[in-house]
Amino acid sequence: MKLRTLALGTFMTLSASVAMAGDTYVCVNGDAERKVSVVYTQPGSTVPCEVVYEKASGMQTLWRAENEEGYCEEKAKAFAEKQASWGFECNMMSDQTGAAN
Numbered sequence: 001m002k003l004r005t006l007a008l009g010t011f012m013t014l015s016a017s018v019a020m021a022g023d024t025y026v027c028v029n030g031d032a033e034r035k036v037s038v039v040y041t042q043p044g045s046t047v048p049c050e051v052v053y054e055k056a057s058g059m060q061t062l063w064r065a066e067n068e069e070g071y072c073e074e075k076a077k078a079f080a081e082k083q084a085s086w087g088f089e090c091n092m093m094s095d096q097t098g099a100a101n
Helices: 002-018 071-085
Strands: 020-029 032-040 049-055 058-065 089-093
Touching: 020 071, 032 071, 049 071, 058 071, 071 089
Parallel strands: none
Antiparallel strands: 020 032, 020 089, 032 049, 049 058
16 A cells, blocks of 8 residues: 555656646735646647646646647636636736746
């Protein structure tokens, strides 16, 4: 059992290190902060990808794409716009510098 747990932990660590962040929208409303991020699972490629939503209660993957380039970026942008319609101020952060765009 310990060996299986160790192997699973090692796999998850390696998997996480392969994922690369793309566009990230940081949305703030008072003390509440939410992030909508595009995550690429293969370096140098825009697919496969996931849109990950993070808030105080946890993280969840909202959408995934295996082959359709631009799908995750489009979904992340639309969801950030929806957050803005709920009163959040959203800014896209650069994937390279962390600076707001």
